[in-house]
Amino acid sequence: MSELSVVTWNINSVRLRANRVAAFLKEHGPDVLCLQEIKCHEAQFPASVFREAGYEHMHIAGQKGLHGVATVSRLPLEPLDTPEFCNLGHARIVASRIDGYDIHNIYLPAGGDEPDPEINEKFAHKLEFLDRMEKFYGAFDKATPLIVVGDLNIAPFEHDVWSHKQLLKIVSHTPVETEAMARIVEAGGFNDLARREHAAEQKLYTWWSYRSKDWAASNRGRRLDHIWANPAAEPHAKPGTYHIYLEQRGGEKPSDHAPVQMTFGRL
């Protein structure tokens, strides 16, 4: 095998959607699946479902009922130290090395409703998390292939939201957030692979609110889920392989996020 396909998916409870995930793995067979919002402890993670699907290697950081991330892999996985982006001890990051790539799987804080750190401590937490990411990735060795994926809860560009104008004061698309994200991308030398693959004018969404009668008809989405490659990894990201599995937003009991995939060459 000469390729390493990586999928990131905010699953919004892995226990509730274990069967959906297993069917997805059976149909599409990515090499690596990075899940966010597993919403359970490590011990409650449905590991047998993944093992039976051929994903024997797992790195899980869970907590009771909230947050939680897991990276599962067909290939051997080496757990790495967890970058300390969260100052509240949440299970929001797992770092793993798979086939020579460092893969950081991140669930960035949503940040609450009010985009003012003075009155909303969740937003302050989000900004602190972003600041720590900028410092960490600025110091990260650019020669080590690094892929950063996850639900970053920010839609950075105009066409990453259904209405730029209407969302400028909505958490996930405020200038203070999108500018912080731009600084992280700059510091790490990252390439936002969705935008490497698609023109800036093309609308791209990976999340649609549950609070909509018909998510597909109204299509008021945002691109919150990301796949970034640093300078050592980006040349190995295969052109034309970026994909959003829109159909996973449909069907019975979907997550509010769709899975997103990119394929890399084996190092």
Place this chain on the structure above:
DNA sequence: ATGGTTGTTACACAA
């Protein structure tokens, strides 16, 4: 402009 839905949990809260 407001309220709309979902998941985990325990009699709200986070998203």
